[in-house]
Amino acid sequence: MATVQLVKPRRFGDARGWFSETYSRRAYEALGIGPEFVQDNHSMSAAIGTLRGLHFQVPPHGQGKLVRCTAGAIMDYALDIRHGSPTYGRWLSAELTAENGYQLWVPVGFAHAFVTLAPNTEVIYKVTDYYAPECDSGVRWDSVGIEWPLPLGGPVLSDKDRALPTLAELESPFPYDGEPLPERLA
């Protein structure tokens, strides 16, 4: 069973600053997150309004993603694309910032995207399968009804993302696992 989760790791502050465990297999496995992560990713986006996504890898290399922001801030999104899901096409979002240290768990069966809310924003995320370019896929950012927090000039997009198919054109390869998307993140 997979569902989108917001994790708020504890920070232990003292006069020097703070310490936080940003991942622990036993703690996260108990939450149903992972359990097996095989690759860490790190991206930097210079401009506010950089929008990366909505991406996913199709089977057999679907990826669960544990996402956090280590510099700047993002609005992070998980879109339900499991065919037969009663919440198909619905999404949940969370503001992940270097300041709050929050993490979003995006299971297989969900498309992932973020838009940056600050310059020079860095995002680090663990994934449960390796990069498989032949399985790289996605849906276009403006085809899902998300009201993105964008600057007046609109998003900064890659050519690849600009050319993604719409959600309506997607024939989802992901089966529904019986767990609808919650109304909101806990």
Ligand SMILES: Cc1cn([C@H]2C[C@H](O)[C@@H](COP(=O)(O)OP(=O)(O)O[C@H]3O[C@H](C)C(=O)[C@H](O)[C@H]3O)O2)c(=O)[nH]c1=O
């Ligand atoms: C994802 C990935 C990319 N690359 C190479 C391929 C390209 O030469 C370059 C940039 O790739 P891309 O434009 O796909 O990067 P993003 O637009 O940041 O895509 C990612 O951002 C969204 C938010 C996601 O959820 C995915 O993890 C991922 O699709 O890195 C790799 O070598 N390994 C990888 O795992």
